[in-house]
Amino acid sequence: MPEKPEISSLTLNRLSVYLRCLRALEEEGVETISSQELARRFHLSSSQIRKDLTSFGEFGTRGVGYDVSTLAQRIHELLGLDVEHRLVIVGMGHLGSALASYFRFNDRSFRVVAGVDTDPDLVGTRIGTISVSDAADLPRVVAATEADIGVIAVPADAAAGALDRLVAAGIRSVLNFAPVTLGEPEGVRVRDVDMRVFLEEVAFFLQDSPASVVSADEPR
């Protein structure tokens, strides 16, 4: 695998969006596309596209545009999606159950393999394609399913404990949906996704005297 450059989370997020757009174009049978057309079609910034795509290698041919399938495959590989990742969800209440459905998409890259909860009424039940295990069995569940990504879907006050138990079970990448900021233990990647933050962002624009907003730096 070639040496990868320094890359920010925001750039990673944009690459994920580009990948989704390129896959849509592939399905339509589009073979090449310019940065301008990619920007126009998907409401993105063409200068940002050019900047992002040159920062880790030259994909485009000047005047012709990008080869859609080649670019998609390169981003797919760069994001590490050429292997299947297995998700274990901690907290199988409303949110955890919804995430189990949501992440069960038609994609070779991610698969929900396990869910755990502390609620005795939930343990042993089936939710979608997985059965819910006891949270106390997390190390065994992670080992048995070879899960490599943890998804935290517990209340805020239980999130830090859930992270500790995931890390103790050998998980190194975690997506945290609890509305609390978790630190990153050594060698572990934690991404906090507090959906209320996005709600508060759109609510901001409903004020009578909205601020002028600069949005060039946001991951869209």
Add this chain to the structure above:
Amino acid sequence: MPEKPEISSLTLNRLSVYLRCLRALEEEGVETISSQELARRFHLSSSQIRKDLTSFGEFGTRGVGYDVSTLAQRIHELLGLDVEHRLVIVGMGHLGSALASYFRFNDRSFRVVAGVDTDPDLVGTRIGTISVSDAADLPRVVAATEADIGVIAVPADAAAGALDRLVAAGIRSVLNFAPVTLGEPEGVRVRDVDMRVFLEEVAFFLQDSPASVVSADEPR
């Protein structure tokens, strides 16, 4: 209301996170906090905190720190959370139902007031505290409930149509959970939240030769 400065989506997102942290401190009875301590407690950047909080006015007292309740209230007002926002969810399948539960938090600022779907089997059922209406009735539902924020939870290929119908019904702020980038009609704010993007971000770090990552610019 005072004139508000130019403010980026990323800054808005960080302000939402600070607000959550300050509310947690309030519950603990903490009255003042320094930017350093706020950063340490919640795994944030203290220089980023100082930068964000000075950009729209001076809250802190040098050497003493921030008054927790005053700062929380100022951010609350700046984000426009001093009025109640009403959410209408378009698409009441797994994700829409989960969002209806998730957004039903103990908070005066947001309330899910309606959900619509095109599926005749769902229309008329109750999910949580709301009953599902026919998507064709969206204008009437929005008017009757005075909904002001739309939440799109339909498949990718139905998202653009859902946005059009929300805008036609008078909605000006939209949160889009469909995995597609939607443009912003004139005068309308649309925030795309594709949760797979976050999953791909954490997956990136599982590669054998991870890139060195700069994350200072991300909204945490």
